[in-house]
Amino acid sequence: MEFSDLEKIRYEKIQRLIAAGISPYPTRANPTHTIQEAIAAFTAGENDPNATPIQATLCGRLRSMRVMGKLIFAHIEDSQARIQLFLRINELGEEKLEQFREYFDLGDFVEAQGIVMRTRTGEISLQVHDFRMLAKAITPLPAAKDEILDGQVIRHATLADPEVRYRQRYADLAVNPDVREVFRTRARIVRALRDFLDSHGFLEVETPILQPIYGGAAARPFITHHNQLKQDLYLRISFELYLKRLLVGMLDRVYEIGRDFRNEGVSFKHNPEFTQLEFYWAYADYQKVMDFTEEMLRYTCIQVLGKPTFTYEGHEIDLSKPWRRLELRQGLIEAVGIDINEHPTSESLEAAMRAKGLNPKPGTPRGKLIDGLLGDFLEPTLIQPTFLYDYPRDISPLAKSKPTDPTTVERFEGFIGGMELCNAFTELNDPFDQEARFLEMGRAYEADDEERHPMDEDYLRAMRYGMPPNGGFGMGIDRLTMLFTDKRTIREVLLFPHLREREED
RNA sequence: GGGUGCGUAGCUCAAUGGUAGAGCAGUGGCCUUUUAAGCCAUUGGCUGGGAGUUCGAGCCUCCCCGCACUCACCA
Incomplete structure (x- = not known):
């Protein structure tokens, strides 16, 4: 271990502690309360003259220290709360008080035993009768000092460099309680979604992450290898094809929350691995799923934030109301002034785009052009909750065509804050159509000189046993968390x- | 992969091409109700790494590394 100057000083303290027979890393802690519990117990009995004083042993991290001769004020913090320690020579004696001054640093984990009281200025504090080192910190926390103003913790010069914050997330979390809160919110989101789906008869399942054939989404995969089987495997890019196999198997409402892996560019809304929720619902269609999505997100928002509204990048988003429902075609007419129905071929659409001053790459398939228009011009405008519905068939190989229009599929995507949040469709359950789509995909890709996308024969075999008509849904949990916590980057x-x-x- | 910007003490930030600084943290003192406690003193830097221009580089040029923003890619 190499030490900085600051670390050397602390290392020497450790050596002196050991020499004095004090363990810097004792095996056990013995708290009687969390800090929050101790404060609550004290507050509850505070106005009762017959109440017995609250004796407590509290554990936490030392976050501030003010030494005033024969008196020391300090704060310790656990994951939920912080409390002031009030150490006096009266209770501790000279030697013990000196021990605190001598060996204890900001960032150390300590245990303090005493009586909960209020100091002269009214702050709830632990009048310390004894204390103990729980774990000595060698590296100082990357924060200078905290101020408490009206109960609000104001951090001065706290760790702010995003690189250090992400690379040493432990330090970020230790020093920035609001970061911890983001991840509590994230956990509540996942729990609320589970609650909702469970209570609507959905079964949570787990499907393979290592897959011999990847599929279900438009993405390049990560490749890995099984040594003994001498077989290349792919990290899944979606759960879709496995979950729909389960519908064949008569598990007619299933969902999975887990990790997807996509070997693509990294951006403020893309990470190589991300968390996805997918569900498949037999005998439902995309209209039912749309209604269900509204209900699910309203429920989740209320569970997580206590109200059906939130603010994202200065926009007030309201999930209590029905979402705007906009046909993709109509949305593009409004956003770009091009009616895709008037351009059934890629050549025609390309020409229309050029007439609008756009410069699409020649030879781009029609669906991809439409997807590009959507992403560039329409998506950024969809701040309030909006469902875009009815997508081109050729960019939706797993969705069922509209009975009235074979070139369009029953698919919708949900947008909030100018960001795609979810994607759903009436799932294709016709094995003949599905095989034809796979073949088209394969041809398109070879023509595009892209990576080959293998046909999933087993998936087709499953479908040949009969798959009930169903509605499927996928949503990025990371993006939902971004929305609910008002964060601009997925990181x-x-x-x-x-x-x-x-x-x- | 392209473009733009950034990288200075543990943290947050200063510093016309001319001796690298402040606050906090740290260290040594004083201090029995403080709370960014205060007061006195004090340590701390290969300015992300390397090369160049210059009498002289944190600052100018080039290369490399990393991060941020952005564009492209992402059936």
Whole structure:
């Protein structure tokens, strides 16, 4: 271990502690209360003259220290709360008080035993009768000092460099309680979604992450290898094809919450691995799923935030109302002034785009052009909750065509804050159509000189046993968390976002 | 992958091409109700790494590394 100057000083303190027979890393802590519990117990009995004083042993991290001769004020903090320690020579004696001054630093985990009281200025504090080191910190926390104003913790010069915050998330979390709150919110989101789906008869399942054939989404996969089987495997890019196999198997409402892996560019809304919710619902269609989505997100928002509204990038978003429902075609007419129905071929659409001053790459398939228009011009305008529905068939190989229009599929995507949040369709359950779509895909890809997308024969075999008509749904949990916590980048809602590897010096 | 910007003490930030600084943290003192406690003193830097221009580089040029923003890619 190499130490900085500051660390050397602390290391020497550890050596002196050991020499004095005090363990810097004792095996056990013995708290009687969390800090929050102790404060609550004290507050409850405070105005009762017959109440017995609250004796407590509290554990936490030392976050501030003010030494005033024969008196020390300090704060310790656990994951929920902080409390002031009030150490006097009266209770502790000279030697013990000196021990605190001598060996204890900001960032150390300590245990303090005493009586909960209020100081002269009214702050609830622990009058300390004894204390103990729980774990000595060698590296100082990357924060200078905290101020408490009207109960609000104001951090001065706290860790702010995003690179250090992401690479050393433990330090970020230790020092920035609002970051911890983001991940509590994230956990509540996942729990609320589970509650909702469970209570609507959905079964939570787990399907393979290592897959011999990937599929279900438009993405390049990560490839790995099984040594003994001498077989290449792919990390899944979606759960879709496995979950729909379960519908064949008579599990007619299933969902999975888990990790997807996509070997693509990294951006403020893309991480190579991300958390997805997908559900499949037999005998439902995309209209039912749309209604259900509204209800699910309203429920989740209320469970997580206590109200059906939230603010994202200055916009007040209201989930209590029905979402705007906009046909994709209509949305593009409004946003770009092009009616895609008037342009059934890629050549025609391309020409229309050029007439609007756009410069699409020649030879781009029609669906991809439409997807591009959507992403560039329509998506950023969809701030309030909006469902876009009815998508081109050729970018939706797993969705069922509209009975009235074979070139369009029953699909919708949900948008909030100018960001795609979810994607759903009436699922294709016709094995003949599905095989034809796979073949088209394969041809398109070879023509595009892209990676080959293998046909999933087993999926087709499953479908040949009969798959009930169903509605399917997928949603990025990370993006939902971004919305509910008002964060602009996905990295803020991932505990350990992927960063480029850096050589340690 | 392209473009733009950034990288200075543990943290947050200063510093016309001319001796690298402040606050907090740290260290040594004083201090029995403080709360960014206060007062006195004090340590701390290969200015991300390397090369160049210059009498002289934190600052100008080039290369490399990382991060941020952005564009492209992402059936």
